Amino acid sequence: MIKRSIVLLSTLFIVNANALDINSAVNLALKNNNELKQKYYEYDEAKENIELNKSGFKPKLDLSYAYTDRSKARDESLKRDSSASAVLSYNLFNGFSDYNLVKSAKYSAKASNLTLFAFKEDIVYNTKTAYIEFLNKRKNKDTYEVAYKLFKKQYEDSKNRFEQGLIAKNDLLDIQVKMLDAKQNLTRAISDLKIARYELSNILGGIDLQKQTIEELDDNIAIEKNSYKVEFLDNRSEIKALKMSIKSIDSKVDSTKGDFLPSIDASLSYNKYGDDSMPKDLEPDDQKVAQVQLKWNLYDGGIKYSTIDINRLKMRQLKEQLQKTKLDIKLQYQKAKSDLEVALLNYDSAKLALVQAKENYKIVNDKYSEGIVKPTDLTDANYLLTNAKQKFFQAYYDKFLAVAKLDRVFEQSLK
Secondary structure, three states: OOOOEEEOOOOOOOOOOOEEOHHHHHHHHHHHOHHHHHHHHHHHHHHHHHHHHHHHHOOEEEEEEEEEEOOOOOOHHHOEEEEEEEEEEEEEEOOOHHHHHHHHHHHHHHHHHHHHHHHHHHHHHHHHHHHHHHHHHHHHHHHHHHHHHHHHHHHHHHHHHHHOOOOOHHHHHHHHHHHHHHHHHHHHHHHHHHHHHHHHHHHOOOOOOOOOEEOOOOOOOEEEOOOOOHHHHHHOHHHHHHHHHHHHHHHHHHHHHHHHOOEEEEEEEEEEEOOOOOOHHHOOOOEEEEEEEEEOOOOOOOHHHHHHHHHHHHHHHHHHHHHHHHHHHHHHHHHHHHHHHHHHHHHHHHHHHHHHHHHHHHHHHHHHHOOOOOHHHHHHHHHHHHHHHHHHHHHHHHHHHHHHHHHHHOOOOOO
């Protein structure tokens, strides 16, 4: 049923500073959303971490200067002395630890990039959901507003009839109670609409929507949604990101294993001694020293073994998380597919029910005007019409929500 022709959640972009359609809302969210900006910074941090670990392949240059003041020295020439040195050092071998750390950082950056992409898909889906929910709440408010006006008109008409002795007082009171109930529903719907506007504003980065015209969805563009294939689910960014994270930790394990091997460092230093106040014949000679140093830690209290075990346990955790994520994504697909099937069926029945409810209200209203039916029959017809409108609009917007959910499951929004 997924492959049948369905309505695509899409509208044409309207170039109007005071108009907002669903596509421009998505673009605004991708540009202004605060959480998304935070994810970009996290990705930049991961990329910078690569450069940090690459520093292990580069030489180090250190400069130092020491000055000593011996004020109490008897020999005036020995009261002050100084030394300066420059040391250029380079690591020749450290068990490939630096190489594996760079490798780990690259995998981590790839995982961060994939996580960023997945989060952008979430932002698109959440924006569409907030936008559609706002439209639904707006329709709900309009429906209750019409219902209240109808009840109010009926109450005023019935009040005149009661004063003429044409209807009983209990009928008038029944209409008044239902009119007041409709007024309460309208008040609640207005509040819900206000909250929905705030929720949409937040996801767009806090822009003011009070003066914005929120455009309706375009129900005229239909395409064949045949790209929802189950085998595509294994390409989800969340799955790829977890695989990259596992590789990153595996490289950290290899890096720690390199600590069991010796490290070799080469250095070249130049040392200069003396001070202008010291006689030249007492100054030590300048020194140029080339040195190769071999270091090999034989025991560190078990730190390396514990570090390897901790990272291996992290890998096992991520592998379990990977399996659960795969199951969760398949469940998301089943739910989204079911939601779409139900939404399409409900829309067809709700559309028919609305037509019948409108016709029923017209018939009952005409008979009420002629005095053929009781006032309660008209209030019942009003309730039936209001309920049919609500279910119709809910089913109408559920279609778009279901398509948006499937697009999220298959990551179709940004492709």
